Amino acid sequence: MLPVNLTKTELNTSFACCEKHLHTLTGVGFNRNEILSWFQGLCQHLTTIIKLIGRYYKEAKIKTINSSQLLYLTQTLTTLSLLINIFVREDEIQQVVTEARKCVIKQMTCCLESIQVGLACPKDAPSDGNFVKWMDSALEKITEINVCGVYDEARHLCEEVLAHAMSIAQVSLPEDSKKIRGGCQAVLSALNSLESEKNNTTINTAMVNLCANACSDKLCILERKVNTAVLRLCLKTFSEFTTPLEKIHDFCVNFNNRDKSEELDGLVADFDLHVDRIMQIGLFAVSCSSDFARGIKIRSCLASLEALESELVPALTSLLLDNSVHNINCASILMKHWLNQAISLQRLIYLIIDPFAFCQVIYDEASEIVDNLSDLIRKKTLIRQTDVCCFLSIVKVLQTFLETAKSEFSQSELNKIQTKIVDFNEVLQETESASKVLLTDTNIDFDNCKRVLKRCRILLTVLKRLWFCFSDEDVLSKSVKNNFNTNEQMEPTGNPFLDHIINRGKQILQDRSVLYRTPVKNNVWKKNISNGTKQGQRREIPLSKLVHLRKFSFVSNVEKTEASLDLQITEILNEVTNLSTSLHPTLR
Structure with missing residues (x-):
């Protein structure tokens, strides 16, 4: 032998x-x-x-x-x-x-x-709908469109790009979902124009090339929309990273909530969506990163979360029926493991995410909130602590990100940001303290609201200086808002082929698996509730596989070898x- x-x-x-x-x-x-x-x-x-x-x-x-x-x-x-x-x-x-x-x-x-x-x-590991390869292949094939027989192959690649783009739209923030869908419609329109030129009796090579270039441009615009959507999803998810799970836990340890199945239903649906987004961000990071070892670690964290999908919520909801020491400890062990793996995943993603792109997204979101606070003051409406907390939670994501990711920054970047990080942390702490002291029920008035708003604006200015540290002048000269305001008007869904693309995107989401087979999301937790409890239907939230973008990049360009x-x-x-x-x- x-x-x-x-x-x-x-x-x-x-x-x-x-x-x-x-x-x-x-x-x-x-x-x-x-x-x-x-x-x-x-x-x-x-x-x-x-x-x-x-x-x-x-x-x-x-x-x-x-x-x-x-x-x-x-x-x-x-x-x-x-x-x-x-x-x-x-x-x-x-x-x-x-x-x-x-x-x-x-x-x-x-x-x-x-x-x-x-x-x-x-x-090897499955690609999990790796959008990187599909987009690169589609753009490369479109450049060969004047070659006989290439169009059909290019069309197929573009359809895969659109299907994967729509898969991320399923769990994106509503505004980004509309933008992605609008981008897909634009690509389809460009593809149809290209097909019309190709099918002419006498083919005009110049017009074919022009239409092919238009397709490439629309694909690149779609890339930017999807990349921005993922970055905004990172900000949304990381600003409330453990909150959805903690809400379920706090609900289930209160035995008086036993008959409030509809409220629990909503909390579980929110947690499902939160997990979907975490999985989406993680798979996107794997598809973009060239760091082989880090990619394995990210996939392992995702696999841990996937394994708990059928275990964690039933363990927590069992406390509503029997809050014995045994059940409490079982739920506590699984919850602690979920939190450890989720936080490890967050740290790994922070190590590869592009600081300029992330700072840009955070600045725009924080700036919008400050504008809304200013509108409240102009309308003679008091600013509440909850309004400022939304702003601070977003800014704190940047604080955690910089603290985690600074080991990956270049020496020139570190030299630029060291003093600015100190200023940023000091202003952040001062703004938070002012909010807690000046906006209490006993102290709140318009003058104190203006003082807090002023500190928010100062913090926003410091944040902007930090963001500028990660970019060259030629990039800064471009309007930031261009990345976010390229939204087309959404047309009605009357396009049969677009409906087909959307359904393909949903199927991609449903087929996701990192390691363990993902269970069908149903009312598993309700098996722990007595038969007399109302059995309301939970909202189904699919899981996504993600996409990649060049230009406005999700990840830093750091090459690693196996x-x-x-x-x-x-x-x-x-x-x-x-x-x-x-x-x-x-x-x-």
């Missing part, structure tokens, strides 16, 4: 032993020594598997592990971390949290089986070793 086949046989045996050991977890108590012994056994199985995978790849003369296998391995380590947190909580309460353990068994089994399938039938096979395996083994030794000191 060839060495590579022998290794593969050993791998299959090791996988079987590991999965068998994993399924014994339900029989392990919360005794400290019993937990430690079982956990060390699991880590030994995983270490053996990872070493054999490294040997298999070398014997098969494969230089690097593909992204799918790295995703499965990374997600296995993440699940191992979740298991540690479960054991620590069980040690604290001296009780086994069975449902949380079952989540780990299900996730890790899925990862191990996926690794086995990947070794048997090697293939690590070598030895380094990849070594890093994974080191992580398993660290996790295997970290449990002992955390248990009592």
Whole structure:
């Protein structure tokens, strides 16, 4: 038998032993020594598997592990971390949290089986509707449109671009959704003009080229609309990153809310939409980033959120029926894991997002709010704390972004922004303090409202200076508003082909999967509610795969290369070793 086949046989045996050991977890108590012994056994199985995978790849003369296998391995380590947190909580309460353990068994089994399938039938990670490739291919093919037979292929590529653009429109902010749809209509119109020229009895090459250029221009405009939509979605999502989940939690821990199913229904729908947007932003970041390792980490965070889609909300809503210590701890463990993975994802995205583009979006949104506050003063209407909080929540996104992403900035950028960041933080703190003191029920009046508004305007000016630090003069000379005011009037949906494109976009959203198969979004949580509770229908929110834009870019242009096979395996083994030794000191 060839060495590579022998290794593969050993791998299959090791996988079987590991999965068998994993399924014994339900029989392990919360005794400290019993937990430690079982956990060390699991880590030994995983270490053996990872070493054999490294040997298999070398014997098969494969230089690097593909992204799918790295995703499965990374997600296995993440699940191992979740298991540690479960054991620590069980040690604290001296009780086994069975449902949380079952989540780990299900996730890790899925990862191990996926690794086995990947070794048997090697293939890379799916593109998740990678708009980058579709747009690049469409623009390249349009330049060849004068070549015989190219038009049909170009048309097909353009249709894929439009379908993926409409997929992001499904979960974009309403204004951006209209702009994307208008951009798609413009592309369709340009394509129809091109087709008419192509079908003429006597083809006018000059007119064909002109129409082809018009198609390219409309595609690039669509790119900008979609990119702007994603950036605005980042701002919206990151300004309230944990709020939707916290609202469900606060609702469910109040036993008096048991019969308020319609209110819970709305909270769950809002959380679904929030998760959809997070997934959308994450997949977009993966498709745009050239940093291979960071892309794997982002996908792993997305996979963790995906795995919790069918677990977290039912765990929280179960508290309405039975707020036992067991249920409280199960919900707490899963919620903490969701928050950890979501915050890790946010940090990873901040490390690749383009600072100029993000500052621009934040400035425009903050500027609009300040204009609205000014209108209130002109109308002799008092400014409330809630009005200013909306402004501050947006500005604080920039504060967190700069703090996280500054390690990725160039030295020249750091030199420009260092003092301005200090000024920004000071003015932000002063504005927030003024709002809390001057806009209370006892202190609020028009003079105090004007004082707070003045500080908001100063903060906006400092924000603008920060934004200018990330751009050259030639870029600044262009009107910022041009990126946001290129909106066409929306026509009625009477176009059958546009309806087809929209339906294709919806299908792309529904087929999304990062690692685990995404469950159909239904009223799963309601299974935990008694039969007497009103069973209202929840709003279905599809999940999106994202698009890429050049010019007004989502990500910074930093090229990264894949690590070598030895380094990849070594890093994974080191992580398993660290996790295997970290449990002992955390248990009592």
